[in-house]
Amino acid sequence: MTVDYETSSGNVFADLGLDNADELFIRAQLGIQVFKIIRERNLTQKDAAELLGIKQPEVSAIMCGKFDRFSQERLIGFLNRLEQKVVIQVSPHLEGEPYQHVAIS
Known part of the structure; x- marks a missing residue:
């Protein structure tokens, strides 16, 4: 049995053919870090909202x-x-690499 598959570019938004794929990918990478820190610190949404200066629904x-x-x-x-x-x-920029990249340390 042969399974058809397509190798990812590393950016799911680009793979889906979205026009603003690089921007969406960067936002996702940054957002994931915000999410992880909130979760690691066991912040309630109310406390996180206060700390970030936003409303709880955000x-x-x-x-x-x-x-x-x-x-x-x-x-x-x-x-x-x-x-x-x-x-x-x-x-x-080098050929074949993304124009935008987030490195996490």
């Missing part, structure tokens, strides 16, 4: 993975409020 959106509701800048701001340093590095 925390709920983060916890449900609805990162497309937030801009990259806003997600970076949330990370800063969670005492995370965000480094932006600019370098020449």
